[in-house]
Amino acid sequence: MLNIQGRALRLCDRLPRRDFLTIGSLALGGLTLPQLLRAEQQAGVSRSHKAIIMIYLTGGPPHQDMVDLKPDAPAEIRGEFQPIPTNVPGIQISELMPRVAAMMDKFAVIRSVVGAESRHSSFQCVTGHTFRSQPQGGWPEIGSVLSKLRGPVDPSVPSAIDLSMHMQHLPYNLPGPGFLGMGHAPFKPTGDGLQDMVLSEASLDRLDDRRHLLTSFDRYRRRMERRLDTGSSDDLTEQAMGILTSSRLLEALDLSREDAKVRERYGTDDPKVLSYSHLGYQAHMSKFLAARRLVEAGARCVTVAFADFDWHGNNFSRGRKVIPLLDQGLAALVSDLHERGLDQDVSVIVWGEFGRTPKVNKNAGRDHWPNVMSALLAGGGMQTGQVIGATNRYAEEAVSRPVHVHDVFATLYHKLGISPTTTIADLNGRPQYVAEAQRPIPELI
Numbered sequence: 001m002l003n004i005q006g007r008a009l010r011l012c013d014r015l016p017r018r019d020f021l022t023i024g025s026l027a028l029g030g031l032t033l034p035q036l037l038r039a040e041q042q043a044g045v046s047r048s049h050k051a052i053i054m055i056y057l058t059g060g061p062p063h064q065d066m067v068d069l070k071p072d073a074p075a076e077i078r079g080e081f082q083p084i085p086t087n088v089p090g091i092q093i094s095e096l097m098p099r100v101a102a103m104m105d106k107f108a109v110i111r112s113v114v115g116a117e118s119r120h121s122s123f124q125c126v127t128g129h130t131f132r133s134q135p136q137g138g139w140p141e142i143g144s145v146l147s148k149l150r151g152p153v154d155p156s157v158p159s160a161i162d163l164s165m166h167m168q169h170l171p172y173n174l175p176g177p178g179f180l181g182m183g184h185a186p187f188k189p190t191g192d193g194l195q196d197m198v199l200s201e202a203s204l205d206r207l208d209d210r211r212h213l214l215t216s217f218d219r220y221r222r223r224m225e226r227r228l229d230t231g232s233s234d235d236l237t238e239q240a241m242g243i244l245t246s247s248r249l250l251e252a253l254d255l256s257r258e259d260a261k262v263r264e265r266y267g268t269d270d271p272k273v274l275s276y277s278h279l280g281y282q283a284h285m286s287k288f289l290a291a292r293r294l295v296e297a298g299a300r301c302v303t304v305a306f307a308d309f310d311w312h313g314n315n316f317s318r319g320r321k322v323i324p325l326l327d328q329g330l331a332a333l334v335s336d337l338h339e340r341g342l343d344q345d346v347s348v349i350v351w352g353e354f355g356r357t358p359k360v361n362k363n364a365g366r367d368h369w370p371n372v373m374s375a376l377l378a379g380g381g382m383q384t385g386q387v388i389g390a391t392n393r394y395a396e397e398a399v400s401r402p403v404h405v406h407d408v409f410a411t412l413y414h415k416l417g418i419s420p421t422t423t424i425a426d427l428n429g430r431p432q433y434v435a436e437a438q439r440p441i442p443e444l445i
Contacts, residue, residue, distance in 0.1 A: 049153045050345050050416045051295040052142065052380075054303045055288075055330065056125050056164070057352035058172045058281060059310030062366050063374040064358060064395045065319050067093045068111045077358045077394050080316045088385045096323040099331035100376075105385040106334050106343075108377045108444060112389025112398035115405040116354040116370040120310065121171035125353055126303060127178070128409030128435055135426040137179030142412065143301030144177035145434050147184040149418060154298035156248045158187035161294055163287045164305035165190070167280035174303060179426045186303065189253055252297035255286055263289065266332040273307055273321050281308035283322060288329040292336050295346050300416075309352055313363035326350075334378045347380030347415045349408070358394040372398050375408060380415035382444045406437035414440040 062079075064070060069083040069092065083092035086104035093101050093109070100107060117124055117131060124130065126141040140148070143160025152159050162174050177184040251257060267285035271277055283306065291302040306329070307322045330350060337343045355373035356366035372391055378384060389401035410420035413435050420438050423431035 049295075049298065049300070050347075050380075051299060052146075052301050052347045052349070052412060052416060053291045053295060053333070054126065054142070054301070055326075055348070055350040056122055056303060056305045057307070057309050057326070057350065058122070058167065058169075058305050059120065059308045060352040060354045060356060060368060060373070061309040062311065062315060062319065062356040063111070063372070063391075064356065064366070065094055065315070066097065066323060067109050067374045067376065068391060068395050069094060070358075070393060070395050073358075073394055076360050079360060081319070091385075091387055094323065096319060097327040099327045103331060103335065106338060106378055108382060108384045108386050108388065110375045110377070110388045110403050110408070110441075111372075111391055112400065112402050113351070113373045113375050113405060113408065114371070114398055114402045116373055118354060118368050118370040119171070120169060121175075121353060122173065122305070123171065123175050124405060125351060126174055128406060128412075130436075135179055135428070135430065135432055137181075137427045138175065139432075140178035140180040140184065140424075141174055141176065141186070141303075142409070143186045143303065144180045144184040145418075145424065146300040146416065147177075148180050148424060149422065149434075150300055152298065153300065154248060157252070157294070157298035158249070159300040160184070160186035161299045161302045162186040162188045163284075163290055163294075163302060164188075165280045165282060165284070167305065169279075172280075172305065179432075180424070186301070189249075248297055249294075252293045252299075253290060255289055255293070258289060258293070262336070265335075267325065267328045270325060273325065274318060276308070283307045283325045285325065285329045285332075288333040289336075292333055292340075292342075295342070296340070311356075311365050312361070312367055313365040315356075315360065315365045317364075330376070337379050343379045344381040345379075347382065347412055348378040349375060349412065350377075351375040351408075355395075358396045369396070371396060377408075377411075377444065380412075382411075382415065386443065388441065388443050403441060404437060406435060407439075407441050410435040410437040411440035411444050414445060 064077070065079055065081050069081065070078050071083055072078070082095045084095045084098065084101055085092055086101040088104045091104055091109070093104070119131070126143075127139040128142065129139040141160075143162070147159035150159065164174065167173055174186060176186070255263060266289045269285050270283040273283040274281055287304045287306075291304055294302045306326060309322070311318050334348060337346050337348070351373065354368055354370040357369045361367060372395070389403055390399055391397060392399045413420050413422070418434060420433065420435035420440065422434050424434060426432050
């Protein structure tokens with residue numbers, strides 16, 4: 001976050017300060033931003049650019065109507081959609097997902113995800129932890145963990161970015177950095193967050209003034225603390241100024257810079273896909289493209305909340321509207337990652353907070369079903385073109401190879417180059433594992 005106020009001021013240290021400058025955690029522990037960058041260098045923080053794109057399907061998608069169809073089940077369970085073959089022999093998915101079906105060799109389906117909790121919230125999907133026994137301050141989401149452990153790839157691009165709209169049901173909105181603190185909160189380029197990307201009334205002269213101001217702060221702290229030599233401080237100061245002056249993030253979010261044919265592949269935003277889309281549940285196809293551009297620019301984690309899948313009524317009419325849009329955006333994203341050579345470094349996961357009831361209710365809807373759910377994964381150098389696990393004939397229980405939510409997170413961290421046994425100290429100084437499972441899913445690695 002950037003906050004600049006422009007009144008002349010002389011403080012007790014007798015340094016004239018025409019502006020007060022705050023960039024993220026500039027004052028964390030009494031260190032300037034260049035000092036923090038120096039500390040990161042000395043600590044050997046990795047600059048490798050592994051990344052994750054998480055597509056969060058708010059409300060809990062109906063696995064029986066998307067990737068785990070049961071055509072031989074009774075009508076009140078199998079629903080209205082038919083399975084179609086994919087380009088991987090023996091794997092079938094919904095007729096509403098023909099684009100993904102045509103490139104199933106680039107996806108892995110887990111049909112036996114267990115461990116979900118029966119509540120509408122993004123929490124478990126983005127943290128990998130349960131609501132129970134939270135440490136003080138709460139569990140951080142995966143983007144915040146990456147911000148803490150890896151830091152930015154480019155100082156002008158936040159490590160974690162949340163592209164989701166604000167949703168009326170507050171628990172759908174991402175929980176934030178938890179005990180890691182606001183210095184590791186995902187950047188949200190909407191509303192106030194977008195305004196923070198703009199330097200209002202900033203002339204070249206004023207930017208030059210800020211450069212001198214930051215230099216003065218650094219000289220003062222060096223003089224008082226006598227902790228830093230001057231070998232690379234100028235380079236690090238330049239790097240800190242890059243946060244103020246770089247347009248890299250704005251350019252990544254400017255989709256008009258993208259080739260028109262690529263934009264067309266991703267499809268057109270549908271802000272009224274559902275009757276209640278005004279509450280924040282919209283089908284923004286452009287966010288799939290923005291996610292790809294942001295990881296290219298240096299983001300380590302980009303989260304997209306897509307539409308809504310809480311269909312207690314009209315499950316099939318709503319599915320005909322929403323699922324084909326998801327199919328198009330997801331197929332375009334994964335194709336794009338492969339074509340750009342990003343498929344080994346960028347992991348994609350698509351899931352919601354739980355599955356849906358096998359039996360269709362009287363309102364032609366499916367209700368909450370935490371017993372089992374499905375997930376789609378792609379990229380990250382994972383072994384794709386396969387289905388992991390299976391449910392019974394009614395898609396109500398995992399009957400082979402149950403995969404816990406914790407196992408999925410252990411896999412994601414592994415593909416990001418972070419051991420699931422890595423710990424981070426919470427607010428009480430206690431080490432906490434980044435993932436509650438200690439080994440990734442062997443079929444995927």
